[in-house]
Amino acid sequence: MSAGPVLTQDVIGLTKPAPVSRRGFMTASAAVAAGYTLAAGPVRADVIKTNTSGLTVGDARIKVAEGEMPGYFARPAGVNNPPVVLVAMEIFGLHEYINDVTRRLAKLGAFAVAPDYYFKGGDLTKITDIPQLMPIVNGKADAELLDDLDATVAWAKSQGGDTSRLGIIGFCRGGRTVWEYAAHSTALKAGVAFYGPPLDPPNPLWPKSPMQLAPEMKAPVLGLYGEADTGIPVESVEAFKAALAANKKTAEFKIYPGAPHGFHADYRASYRKDAAEDGWNQMQAWLKKYGVLG
Numbered sequence: 001m002s003a004g005p006v007l008t009q010d011v012i013g014l015t016k017p018a019p020v021s022r023r024g025f026m027t028a029s030a031a032v033a034a035g036y037t038l039a040a041g042p043v044r045a046d047v048i049k050t051n052t053s054g055l056t057v058g059d060a061r062i063k064v065a066e067g068e069m070p071g072y073f074a075r076p077a078g079v080n081n082p083p084v085v086l087v088a089m090e091i092f093g094l095h096e097y098i099n100d101v102t103r104r105l106a107k108l109g110a111f112a113v114a115p116d117y118y119f120k121g122g123d124l125t126k127i128t129d130i131p132q133l134m135p136i137v138n139g140k141a142d143a144e145l146l147d148d149l150d151a152t153v154a155w156a157k158s159q160g161g162d163t164s165r166l167g168i169i170g171f172c173r174g175g176r177t178v179w180e181y182a183a184h185s186t187a188l189k190a191g192v193a194f195y196g197p198p199l200d201p202p203n204p205l206w207p208k209s210p211m212q213l214a215p216e217m218k219a220p221v222l223g224l225y226g227e228a229d230t231g232i233p234v235e236s237v238e239a240f241k242a243a244l245a246a247n248k249k250t251a252e253f254k255i256y257p258g259a260p261h262g263f264h265a266d267y268r269a270s271y272r273k274d275a276a277e278d279g280w281n282q283m284q285a286w287l288k289k290y291g292v293l294g
Contacts, residue, residue: 008138009197010172011091012231013261014040014270015130025269035096036267038128047096048266050103057103062115062155064148071115071152072099074106075161083292084161086152087114088170088177090265091137093124097267098171105169108284109294111161115152117145137173141205145177146184153187165189167292169283170196171264179210179221188219190290192283194264195225197232198240211236214243220250222286224279226259226272254282 007015024045026034031043052074060071072094075082085105089098094116105112118124121136149168157163168191170178175196182191200209208216225237234255244251256263256279262270264279287293 007134007231008173008201009199009231009236010176010195010261011130011134013195013226013229014091014172014231035099035125037092037095037125039124039130039133040090040092040095040265040268042269043267044269044271048100048104050100050107052103055103055106057106060113060115060152060155062148062151064151065144066120069115069117069119069148069151070094071113071155072102073111073113073156073159074099074103075111076106076109079109081160081162082109082111083165083167083294084153084156084163085110085112085287085292086149086166086168086170086181087112088149088168088174088181089114089116090172090174091118091124091130091133093118093127095125097265101169101171104280110167110292111156111159113152113156113161115148117148138203139205142180142207146181149177149181150185153185163187165292167191167287167290169287170194172196172262175223176200176210179213179217179223182219182221183208183210183213183216184218186218189292190219190287191221192286193221193223194279195229195232195261196223198236211240211243214240214249215247217244217247217249217251220252220286220290222282223251223253224264224282225253225255226261226263226275227255227257228259229261231261252286254279 175193178193
């Protein structure tokens with residue numbers, strides 16, 4: 001592996017998936033037609049599909065330093081001042097799973113926005129293998145990422161979202177983003193990180209890992225992790241939990257027995273229905289507890 005890209009904790013978890021038969025999966029052409037990214041591996045045939053009934057959905061154009069960042073939003077139709085929830089995507093770009101999660105949040109009453117913060121690297125949903133993705137996603141500086149998220153919040157406010165009730169959820173690399181943003185934003189009310197790596201490999205563009213940011217956390221975060229994640233060992237989650245507690249930060253963790261990395265990703269072989277559904281319920285309860293969701 002030494003000649004290849006640096007594998008981060010989240011990517012190790014992705015690249016050592018559970019063995020899987022081809023039964024119950026879409027063909028590659030069907031997966032592409034449905035809006036999924038092939039780099040993520042075979043796409044399950046029985047993905048969750050959330051309709052747009054009662055919602056207003058569309059593409060966002062968000063002004064950032066590098067130009068206009070694309071995004072996808074969903075919000076309850078005809079509702080004034082809905083709370084704003086950012087959706088931080090995995091490394092696979094803004095594909096159908098992230099769009100669907102955004103609609104699921106809108107069904108809960110949120111103005112949910114998923115910014116495509118890797119857009120300078122092109123359309124990641126068209127890249128078919130993980131090694132091609134890594135230089136793009138690992139080349140995104142944290143400073144720029146946090147600016148992009150702040151810009152997304154400003155955009156949502158300009159569209160009538162209530163940013164005094166601001167939340168963020170994220171998956172995989174986006175779970176790391178949740179922790180980073182919780183240490184950055186003074187406006188954030190709460191975050192939920194699905195299997196976000198606490199530790200980073202050396203990268204000058206990422207000055208501090210979530211673990212190093214433990215003293216700087218400004219918002220309560222719920223961390224949801226899989227016991228069988230091959231890239232994020234339970235020990236590193238426990239060490240992170242201890243670091244947050246030592247700094248008297250509000251954080252809770254749930255580790256799902258036997259669950260691999262990506263257990264919420266209903267389009268992938270890593271999906272574990274019980275853990276995914278419980279995690280979604282825990283997320284809702286957390287965002288309600290801290291005044292994001294009504």
